[in-house]
Amino acid sequence: MNELIRTEQVTFHYPGEDAAVLKKINFTIEKGEFLAVIGSNGSGKSTLCKLFNGLIPHFYSGDFEGTVTVCGQDTRTSSVAKLSCHVGYVFQDFENQLVQARVLDDVSFAPLNYGKADYLQRGRRALKIVGLDHLEDEFVWQLSGGQKHLLALAGCLAMDPDIIVIDEPTAQLDPYHAKEIYDVLKTLNEQFGKTIITIEHHTEFIAEYCKNVLLLNQGAIIWKKTVREALAEVDLLTELNIYPPQVAQAACRLSAGEPVPVTLDEGIRFFGEKAMQHADDVRSEHKPSAEEPIVTFEDINFSYKRMDRTRVQILKNINLMLYKSEQVAVVGNNGAGKSTLMRLITGVKKPDSGILRIGSLSVTATHPERIADQVAYIYQNPEEMFIDDSVRKDIAFYPRERKIAGYEAKIDEILDQFHLVDLQDKDSRLMSGGQQRRASLAIGAAMEPSVILLDEPTANLDMATRKHLTQFIVKLKERIDLVMIATHDMQLVSEWATRVIVLHHGQIIFDGRKEELFANPALMDKAGLFPPQIVKLSLALGVKPVAYSVDSFVRRFRKEGSKWQPSKISQTK
């Protein structure tokens, strides 16, 4: 009776593709579930979720077999409009589902279309649930990314659906805002009795919020289990390129047979009972170099104009010197000014005041084209870098324009290095997210810069792609003087960075070693940062020095009994 969704033998082929994206799918979803759908890139997660509101088969042409029943309706005979009264859908590119200019108009758009006379009340009620009620007269484009996502969710809630589907909320949001969304989803699930289905890569969120997990691989369902059972399958998940929570990874490698912890609290209990070898605090010294800085910021200010012609200050009095062979991570929430800081270095934006130099070159007085001889900037969204019609041409754009002798051979080498040889004639925009990311980095590599700026390089990648990318970033150090990364990925920060800069409301509130940052919870909290789970676990257990990766944490236990050696990771410099 409580069954909301049932699929029977569902198979779906996209037209023109040999393999089916979904293969004989059978499962049911009960009322009140909080389900995570997981699987590596291209396993059919989004396709699966598009079954529930009838977008498949009504909107995607392709071969559809089997039956999907949603709230008692067969999706083949029902319509998208009818099913959408029961199923709300938040797309991965949610920005494109906001179709009206003002917040209240947008949120009440669906109830108005369905002819509900109380559409404004419905809209206001939905805004209140997600906490945007103070913004009902605001323009959509003035909202932050996190607020836009909440608005997209509110747009679904206005119809009071039984089921809410959310496609990868953590992909486009920083961890702070992702948590905000999950807290709202939790309320909806627990207080309003909504059934939530989320597509999610991030198993730590799954462990904290979800009740069940559905694992997909190459279009087939492997299993549907409770969160506890699902995340304990560390080996299987790792094999399918999904990161289990770090506590589970560590526990699994250290003890066979015991039930594996999946949340931080469980991890603390699990490891707390075990003896832990401590060592003296090893510090990765961050000493200012005696050399000339490569990049210098002196009293840099930057602001932009809002629609009402008032100016918003993005960066305030930035003073910063970056030296050769530093590995700099810039962290902070969305809107803290990370991207702006990096774009100023490229010269595409000029500061309102202050002096900005690369070596002795004044950035403020130089064209971006000149600066590009030294600096490469890799956009957060790779698609914005694709200006030609094939991967190869895009990578060759820089050397071709500069008529660099023998560049074709160099391009071949780079294509090979980034595993893009087979894709070189494809249009970059039509590739998958991971492939696009590789192509965007290859474009940067072909520029042979002395400074490389990466904006959120690991966002939205599965484990295999992320690993490959991290290897590339580590290798960069050999050829490039300065690598600077703006990121939310604290795992990347903890494993890679030698210097961390924390931005908060346009100001630098911390500049130093990651050890100091992670040991300062008040500061992390202020900047809206979450340390990696393994760091939190080490801190809670009083492990000294703190382990920055699962490997180093595990090594700490293995060394038990023998003379303990400080691990490599904790002395990165």
Place this chain on the structure above:
Amino acid sequence: MAAVKNFADKISFEQIKVELLNTAYGNDRTLIARLDPRTLFIWYMLFGIAPWFIYSKTILAGLLLFVIATTIMTRVSRLVIFILILGLLGESGYMLIAALFFGGNLSIVVPLLMLTMKLSVISLASMTTFCSMSPERLGEGLMSIGVPGQVSFSISYGYRMLPNLFDEYNHIFMSYRLRGKSPEKHGIFYWRSAAYFVRLAMKSFYPLLLSMAKRARTTVEALETKGGAYAFSTPQVKKLKLAKLKIGRNDYLFLLLSLIYLVFIFIIGHYIQL
């Protein structure tokens, strides 16, 4: 040349975006903006179309004064006014020079002035009408006079996406600059640099079109899940959407005052010929 550079720095993408959005949405709290769209349509019939058939300079001058007043009342953005003045001066100036060059004399000034006045009245009336209506109001207004719902949705959606289009275009343009090579020398009158930028500005449209097509895919799906198609085909929904349109006292008053003013200047035009 420094002045040109200074000016070029001022008109950034951001600046144009802000001005355009202000034109569309920034002045929806004025007295005229609160009128019913249908009132404005009727008013526009009077002041936007009638001038074509009026040849009395007195009446045209009277109309011009009136629409200048209404334009001020609607707080039209500076950019639009600037473009209008540039257009009018350019058009009339070019015709004056052409006429003089091909053997005309200064008597051409009077008919040209007449034409400029007509164009000004019509342009300012259009600005009053269309700049004071937000795209949503315009869409509702059009729907109320029988234009299909798809059209009014397209108008409001187009404006909603405008800032995104601008940002994306800007990003693509910058992608070209971040990997491209600008001319070594500016050339006489900066022609090399100008040619380079014009080329980039045109090339940047192609990637923009492709990425917009991709975005549109999600929007079309989302529109379907939000009951868009159902709404376009259901009369009750249209009624609900138009329920907030109401012709009130202010509307009648505005039309009446405009009419009285029209009658007044026609009488004056009858007795006094400029």
